[in-house]
Amino acid sequence: MKTESLHVPGAMLLLLAAAGLAWYGQPVPAEKWEFMRSELEPRLTERRVQIEPAELAELMRNDYIDLQIIDVRNERDWNLFHLRGAERIPVEGLFAQRKRFSQLPGNGVMVIVSNDEATATEAWKQVMVTASQPNTYILAGGINRWLAEFAPGHHGRKIATEGAADERLRYPVKKALGSRHPAAFPDTHHIKTLEFESKVKLQKRVVMKGGCG
Amino acid sequence: MAPWDLAAELGDIVAWAIYLLIGFAFGFILESAGFADARLLAAQFYWREIRVIQVMFTAILVAMVLIFWSSALGWLDYDDVWVNPTYIWPGIVGGLIMGVGFVFAGFCPGTSLVGVATLKVDAIWFVAGAAVGIISFGETVSFYNDFWHSGFLGRFTLQDWLGLPTGAVVLGLVVMSLLILWIGDIVRRRIYGDSDED
Numbered sequence: 001m002k003t004e005s006l007h008v009p010g011a012m013l014l015l016l017a018a019a020g021l022a023w024y025g026q027p028v029p030a031e032k033w034e035f036m037r038s039e040l041e042p043r044l045t046e047r048r049v050q051i052e053p054a055e056l057a058e059l060m061r062n063d064y065i066d067l068q069i070i071d072v073r074n075e076r077d078w079n080l081f082h083l084r085g086a087e088r089i090p091v092e093g094l095f096a097q098r099k100r101f102s103q104l105p106g107n108g109v110m111v112i113v114s115n116d117e118a119t120a121t122e123a124w125k126q127v128m129v130t131a132s133q134p135n136t137y138i139l140a141g142g143i144n145r146w147l148a149e150f151a152p153g154h155h156g157r158k159i160a161t162e163g164a165a166d167e168r169l170r171y172p173v174k175k176a177l178g179s180r181h182p183a184a185f186p187d188t189h190h191i192k193t194l195e196f197e198s199k200v201k202l203q204k205r206v207v208m209k210g211g212c213g
Numbered sequence: 214m215a216p217w218d219l220a221a222e223l224g225d226i227v228a229w230a231i232y233l234l235i236g237f238a239f240g241f242i243l244e245s246a247g248f249a250d251a252r253l254l255a256a257q258f259y260w261r262e263i264r265v266i267q268v269m270f271t272a273i274l275v276a277m278v279l280i281f282w283s284s285a286l287g288w289l290d291y292d293d294v295w296v297n298p299t300y301i302w303p304g305i306v307g308g309l310i311m312g313v314g315f316v317f318a319g320f321c322p323g324t325s326l327v328g329v330a331t332l333k334v335d336a337i338w339f340v341a342g343a344a345v346g347i348i349s350f351g352e353t354v355s356f357y358n359d360f361w362h363s364g365f366l367g368r369f370t371l372q373d374w375l376g377l378p379t380g381a382v383v384l385g386l387v388v389m390s391l392l393i394l395w396i397g398d399i400v401r402r403r404i405y406g407d408s409d410e411d
Contacts, residue, residue, distance in 0.1 A: 010271075011391050014274055014275065014278065014387055014391070015387055015388070015391065017278045017282065018278055018380075018383050018384040018386075018387040018388075019384055020282075021278065021281055021282055021285060021379075021380045021383050021384065022378075022380035022381055022383065022384040023380070024285050024380065025285065025378065025379075025380055026281065026284055026285055026291070026378070026379045026380065027284070027285065027287060031287075032287075032290070034287075035214060035287030035290075036214055036290070039214065098292070099367055099368055102292065102368070103367060103368070129292075130292060131292065132290060132292050132293040
């Protein structure tokens with residue numbers, strides 16, 4: 001059979017497939033999450049990606065790790081208190097950063113923080129489906145738990161751990177110190193007294209390179 | 214969900230066997246299409262032959278449509294597919310160098326290996342020259358390292374550049390490519406007359 005007789009039907013098929021694709025569209029993050037749910041959800045339910053405040057505090061002092069702390073809280077809470085070296089990106093701004101997140105270096109670790117865990121968890125889902133960055137973690141208990149561990153004052157500690165996980169900053173931060181608050185970068189002595197199960201494991205993103213030559 | 218780390222999922226031996234099979238199929242198809250013949254490859258640039266353009270464009274379009282349909286149906290995570298990062302200025306200069314070399318020699322790196330497989334002497338010399346070029350580049354790149362890393366745009370796709378939905382870009386490329394192939398064939402026949410390419 002002469003192949004030229006296949007040119008027109010082949011072209012029509014290709015055109016039809018492309019037109020169908022233009023109509024059908026690509027999955028949005030919520031749809032992608034449904035596709036990837038069976039693979040990613042166990043990481044959340046088995047708490048494999050929620051790291052203790054003590055582990056994050058250690059990472060902050062680890063010169064071999066390129067640590068990126070992404071704070072997804074509102075501006076008010078950010079101004080009151082945030083971790084040293086953190087960067088504030090609201091959840092709706094994460095999609096625009098997906099390329100940067102996907103290109104973390106091999107020793108890069110990203111930790112997402114919110115006041116509790118709910119917002120950070122939603123942000124983690126979005127980062128995983130849009131950037132596929134395996135070295136992404138969530139601060140267990142959020143800033144409220146962090147302050148309960150590291151902020152001075154027993155009274156504040158009690159308030160920070162009480163109440164529903166409603167994403168309110170419950171610790172009584174009196175002044176908007178941001179990262180100048182003493183708890184923003186806890187001292188080594190305090191970290192050493194805390195026990196935790198280390199969960200951060202640097203995972204290399206598998207890169208299948210190729211070229212047509 | 215693809216892409217999969219075949220070595221991690223299936224073990225090294227099976228993964229290498231799959232890579233070998235894909236490579237074999239690729240070389241087989243290139244050789245079957247006549248891409249081991251430098252005269253045919255060089256003729257593309259004079260528009261005497263458009264077989265390379267027809268085959269490569271068709272392959273690219275079919276792969277593109279399959280990739281994005283797989284992504285749309287949740288079989289493939291497109292964000293996890295490796296796209297060579299764009300370094301715009303060295304890319305342009307490198308493309309020019311490669312294009313000139315392609316016209317002079319009648320081979321590109323992939324087709325030269327196909328030619329070597331069939332013991333074509335010009336292909337063997339081309340591969341030798343490419344090896345010398347690669348080694349020379351490796352030994353001298355430190356002198357122009359800044360240029361080599363200039364114009365970095367990261368993972369930069371057409372849809373990023375145009376700011377259009379992926380489906381629109383795919384459809385536009387398919388329409389544009391089919392038009393180029395159709396018009397190109399008409400022009401070729403007008404200039405050189407009908408010829409039996411098979």
